[in-house]
């Protein structure tokens with residue numbers, strides 16, 4: 001025999017926190033209402049046969065949104081053996097409204113008053129014995145976050161479920177109301193058990209449409225409704241709501257003692273600033289700038305460089321010991337052996353002749369920056385050679401026959417840990433592995449998977465920030481601030497929550513749209529949520545920022561704001577069309593008090609998100625890397641189709657595909673087979689975009705074209721997983737294709753405008769037919785944005 005215990009309560013009351021603590025699972029917790037949108041089952045620790053069910057939060061048993069229906073249907077149809085009604089102790093009055101309804105379900109109930117730690121800090125006191133007496137069920141106090149009292153609660157809940165002691169309602173409404181309820185109970189058919197009759201009678205009186213659907217026979221209660229409405233001169237739903245509140249306020253006086261204080265709480269003080277009409281947006285912008293700057297440009301880059309160049313590169317000095325000495329020696333060696341006047345002259349000549357990369361080479365020589373020179377030499381030596389400018393001659397002994405610099409050997413300093421490719425390469429050489437396999441393993445798998453894994457540190461840093469902002473309560477303020485602005489355009493701030501979650505990963509973000517009650521608004525959210533850069537798009541941003549913009553600080557935040565811009569303008573434009581017109585649903589969001597998240601919560605949330613990316617690297621990315629490598633090494637060898645270790649991209653299968661479709665992207669500035677292949681592979685998983693550049697060489701793109709490439713990849717159709725989620729949530733193929741089509745068009749036009757107009761401004765492109773098209777796109781866009789809405793006409 002197995003026992004089912006369900007957790008039911010208001011949104012943001014701590015159900016999932018309690019669920020995680022009692023089952024040892026790791027479900028998503030956030031400090032805003034509506035985090036959980038699906039039911040989740042787990043095994044209660046220490047009780048073999050007890051299953052615990054986490055449900056989405058609900059304010060009442062009259063559901064309005066999809067996830068509320070999930071919770072109510074579970075309670076009514078599946079009838080768990082007991083309900084733990086979790087109540088936010090800091091908001092007890094509002095929470096009890098749901099409790100009075102849960103008591104009517106005829107299922108054993110135990111009440112858990114949560115947030116004991118906060119109550120204690122404030123000096124408020126809840127008299128649980130009195131509360132228990134008045135409500136007619138057992139009441140315990142807990143802190144789900146700190147773990148206080150939760151074991152006791154679990155044991156009591158299990159005992160209660162085993163005892164099968166049906167909850168009987170002790171509260172009474174006004175006599176007239178009770179009379180009508182009794183009358184209605186008499187009309188219900190016999191298949192409804194006695195203890196559930198009150199619940200069904202009240203729902204019928206409240207004209208709850210959805211409850212009729214689950215009843216086998218529906219009695220006619222219109223007379224009873226009329227009677228009640230005449231007597232109270234109000235509609236039945238309000239009458240009953242009112243009765244519940246009258247009852248709650250009659251008991252609350254005796255059960256709660258609040259510490260006297262008229263001082264503003266710390267939360268109120270913070271909110272005065274962060275939700276201030278003028279300051280709110282700039283503060284949000286600064287916060288997100290810092291988050292992206294730190295994750296992508298500073299801490300993140302440092303960690304990512306180490307993984308890319310060290311672990312998945314040549315290797316690294318253990319604990320950095322020896323690095324400084326090595327660099328000093330290298331500089332000295334380069335001064336003496338590399339930078340000669342002869343080399344300088346070649347570079348100057350190259351600049352005059354406009355050879356690709358000449359400026360970079362010249363600057364590196366002028367700065368005596370060997371790292372920069374080595375990189376520029378690697379990229380542009382061929383271009384120099386073509387113009388008859390021979391750098392190798394000038395370099396003399398500084399370079400060996402294979403084109404490797406002969407400077408000091410890193411492995412002679414400190415403790416040198418070779419990178420994975422070096423180790424594996426040596427291993428493969430030792431067993432005389434053939435060329436093909438060595439290439440596939442080193443240049444295909446390790447380079448491809450490594451390129452993606454290398455960015456995991458950056459993602460983890462981003463996830464730490466997100467976890468912190470989410471669980472401290474700031475993100476719910478952002479939704480509140482956004483609501484104020486969105487409302488002006490007929491949009492609801494609720495649409496903002498999926499976006500915040502989507503910053504981690506689009507899939508849960510799309511699922512979060514379930515809290516939007518209006519179907520049109522929800523569809524619109526599904527179409528635009530994945531515009532926000534998710535964790536997997538971070539590597540693309542980092543790659544472009546580092547490779548083309550010298551790691552400029554503004555690139556990463558700009559990608560975030562570009563996503564935001566796409567969402568907001570899309571919202572405004574779409575809302576003005578007939579398809580989506582309509583008043584925004586009211587968005588009532590209480591702002592939960594700020595609190596310091598525990599280190600455990602933040603780390604767990606970071607790990608949960610990070611781990612799914614690492615798993616992806618071992619599966620989808622691994623497979624894609626193999627496909628990309630094979631595709632780029634099989635092709636026309638000159639003597640028919642076959643494998644060649646130094647196949648030119650243009651001759652390969654992949655290159656041919658890229659060449660066939662690359663014209664599509666020519667107006668966007670990346671008329672290049674690699675970038676095209678990367679974009680296509682990005683549909684499988686966004687990280688694969690950098691994976692492709694790991695396998696195929698990154699050929700120098702010009703900055704504006706690079707930014708257009710970035711914009712297109714950020715905004716176009718998301719990865720397969722997210723597309724699947726859109727399909728599921730839309731539940732309609734036509735709408736799915738509308739969504740994908742819309743995103744792709746939006747991305748294409750944005751990238752077009754960036755490349756054509758941006759390029760014209762910085763002098764990268766000339767004036768042409770596409771410039772005119774780009775200008776027309778901008779005009780059309782502004783028109784759609786500012787035209788009067790259909791509704792007003």
Ligand SMILES: Nc1nc2c(ncn2[C@@H]2O[C@H](COP(=O)(O)OP(=O)(O)OP(=O)(O)O)[C@@H](O)[C@H]2O)c(=O)[nH]1
Pocket residue numbers: 009010011012013014015016017018028029030031032033034035036037055056057058114115116117118142143144145146471472595
């Ligand atoms: N101080 C304090 N905070 C808590 C406690 N329990 C939960 N929280 C915090 O309250 C917030 C909401 O917790 P969740 O567990 O996501 O709430 P939920 O009831 O599952 O919310 P929904 O899924 O939206 O219905 C989180 O920020 C938790 O860290 C507690 O006992 N004390």
Ligand SMILES: [Mg+2]
Pocket residue numbers: 015016017028029035036055056057
């Ligand atoms: Mg939850």
